[in-house]
Amino acid sequence: MMRIHHPRLSFSGTILAALALTLLTACSNTSRPSKEIIEYARSATPDNPETAEIYQRSCMACHGNGTSDAPLTGDQTAWQPRMEKGMDTLQNNVISGIGGMPPYGLCMDCNAAEFQALITFMAKPAQI
Numbered sequence: 151m152m153r154i155h156h157p158r159l160s161f162s163g164t165i166l167a168a169l170a171l172t173l174l175t176a177c178s179n180t181s182r183p184s185k186e187i188i189e190y191a192r193s194a195t196p197d198n199p200e201t202a203e204i205y206q207r208s209c210m211a212c213h214g215n216g217t218s219d220a221p222l223t224g225d226q227t228a229w230q231p232r233m234e235k236g237m238d239t240l241q242n243n244v245i246s247g248i249g250g251m252p253p254y255g256l257c258m259d260c261n262a263a264e265f266q267a268l269i270t271f272m273a274k275p276a277q278i
């Protein structure tokens with residue numbers, strides 16, 4: 151009996167260990183952004199006045215705020231893995247809401263081009 155069960159146990163043990171390792175690595179990767187990035191995010195705003203107006207009205211409260219869970223504007227470490235999902239996926243996630251972000255990122259009247267401009271701006275690495 152033991153001979154049948156033991157290999158199975160150690161197999162799932164290996165999977166659990168691998169999972170724990172993955173989670174640990176994932177955690178250590180989400181290090182807090184630097185003071186410079188937090189400062190950049192607090193004041194950065196898009197060049198285009200219309201995009202800037204929407205950004206300040208809808209997105210900045212979270213994405214410009216170092217105490218929020220949102221990927222900070224200019225924080226390349228936070229944005230790169232998200233950009234890898236592709237612009238379409240990101241836009242769909244904003245529209246339906248994801249994690250702590252409400253649907254539409256609170257911009258109910260934003261169109262696809264506007265979301266794209268906002269995302270491109272926020273994902274642009276901070277000039278610091």
Ligand code: HEC
Binds near residue numbers: 208
């Ligand atoms: C109430 C706070 C809040 C507001 C307002 C907000 N966001 Fe977010 N946003 C978040 C949080 C928190 C996340 C991280 C969600 C997660 O992955 O758990 C996020 C993630 C994102 C992502 C990444 C989604 C993904 O699939 O990884 C994009 C893109 C984004 N926000 C765009 C926007 C845009 C554009 C606006 C303004 C129109 C906006 N957000 C407004 C809190 C906010």
